[in-house]
Amino acid sequence: MKIADPHVPLAKKLRRGDLFQTGCPSREVMKHVTSSWGVLILIALRDGTLRFSELRRRVNGVSERMLSQTLQWLEGDGLVLRRAYPVVPPHTEYTLTPLGEEAAEKVASLAEWIEERLPVILGNAEQKRSET
Amino acid sequence: MKIADPHVPLAKKLRRGDLFQTGCPSREVMKHVTSSWGVLILIALRDGTLRFSELRRRVNGVSERMLSQTLQWLEGDGLVLRRAYPVVPPHTEYTLTPLGEEAAEKVASLAEWIEERLPVILGNAEQKRSET
DNA sequence: GTATGTACTTACTTTTCGTAAGCAAGGTGA
DNA sequence: TCACCTTGCTTACGAAAAGTAAGTACATAC
Numbered sequence: 001m002k003i004a005d006p007h008v009p010l011a012k013k014l015r016r017g018d019l020f021q022t023g024c025p026s027r028e029v030m031k032h033v034t035s036s037w038g039v040l041i042l043i044a045l046r047d048g049t050l051r052f053s054e055l056r057r058r059v060n061g062v063s064e065r066m067l068s069q070t071l072q073w074l075e076g077d078g079l080v081l082r083r084a085y086p087v088v089p090p091h092t093e094y095t096l097t098p099l100g101e102e103a104a105e106k107v108a109s110l111a112e113w114i115e116e117r118l119p120v121i122l123g124n125a126e127q128k129r130s131e132t
Numbered sequence: 133m134k135i136a137d138p139h140v141p142l143a144k145k146l147r148r149g150d151l152f153q154t155g156c157p158s159r160e161v162m163k164h165v166t167s168s169w170g171v172l173i174l175i176a177l178r179d180g181t182l183r184f185s186e187l188r189r190r191v192n193g194v195s196e197r198m199l200s201q202t203l204q205w206l207e208g209d210g211l212v213l214r215r216a217y218p219v220v221p222p223h224t225e226y227t228l229t230p231l232g233e234e235a236a237e238k239v240a241s242l243a244e245w246i247e248e249r250l251p252v253i254l255g256n257a258e259q260k261r262s263e264t
Numbered sequence: 265g266t267a268t269g270t271a272c273t274t275a276c277t278t279t280t281c282g283t284a285a286g287c288a289a290g291g292t293g294a
Numbered sequence: 295t296c297a298c299c300t301t302g303c304t305t306a307c308g309a310a311a312a313g314t315a316a317g318t319a320c321a322t323a324c
Contacts, residue, residue: 017250019172019243022193026250027168033246034166036159036281040151052302061154063282068303078256088289089301099252106245110238111151114165118149118158120231124210168312184271195313200272220320221270 032073033103037062041070042096042104043111045080049095079103164205165235169194173202174228174236175243177212181227211235 017026032038040059044050050058056067071094074080079100085091096104114121149158164170172191176182182190188199203226206212211232217223228236246253 014251014254017247019175019247020190020192025254026246029246029250029253030171030243031168033242034168034171036163036166039162039166043151053300056302058152060152063284064303065283065305066281069281076257076260077253078260079253084302087301089291090288090303092302099249099256102245102249103242106238106242110165110235110242111162113234113238114158114161115149115151117231117234118161119146121161121209121211122146122157124231125208128208128210185269188271195315196272197274197314198312201312216271219270221322222272222319224271 029077032070032077033079033107035070035073037066037070038074039107039111041067041074042079042100043108045094045096045100046104046108049093052092052094055094074100161209164202164209165211165239167202167205169198169202170206171239171243173199173206174211174232175240177226177228177232178236178240181225184224184226187226206232 014025017029018024019026019030033042037059040062041055044055044058052067052071055071056062056064059067062070071080071082075082078097081095081097081100083093083095085093146157149161150156151158151162165174169191172194173187176187176190184199184203187203188194188196191199194202203212203214207214210229213227213229213232215225215227217225
């Protein structure tokens, strides 16, 4: 009779993450999702599937290096699905998974809040600077 | 008769921010709010006013350097209020402003989502690793 | 008198990031 | 024909950001 597999996967051990705990894997996921480019990529993909270079053009300012890296993070977390067609020139498509759509919704909500409140925030900053 | 002040403050010029635009100040604010420690600080302060060292103990793993810097960012954006009492030993309190509470709510919502879904996300990652 | 706590700042090291270039193979324009 | 553009990456390198450690000025506890 077999003894139960001693390797219990990490995903089963944790009932849920705790961001306040050092070393909790949720911190890594948070880093990916809230990274400068991660935020913008997630939001951009809400409109539907995009190719690498389309993403690059939408997310103004991102380098190919960071776009590639961030997409790999998000893919690794299961938030983004990558479909590559082995043709020349290369053709690769990126889409949000259902999980990714949930995450994207949250960050989009934060992003919209910031865009809306930006004038107020800048007003605060300006006022503070003048309080020499 | 006076000519209108040519200096129109930035806050009035922008109706709202656009994160997809390179150089838009909203990107800076986003960086502050979604920085590793910014997220945790905002969430921690939702429970009420905290002192510097209390925050440091709650937000496990943050160094004094980064805690100080992040708090200055958030204060500069008007999300956190700092009250310092010039006593020895020093006593400084940090509180969310109403604006900060709004931001904190959004990031807390994202954080909770990640903590909840962490097992699923780790499951994805584990599965991918085994697809050698 | 040694240790501890407070809220920082400063110097130094390590990690991350942005910039630029390279690659493979085809299409386009002159 | 040949130079050049395109796509989706990766690699090398310098710059910027973050982490580590230590210093500061007292006060209180032991």
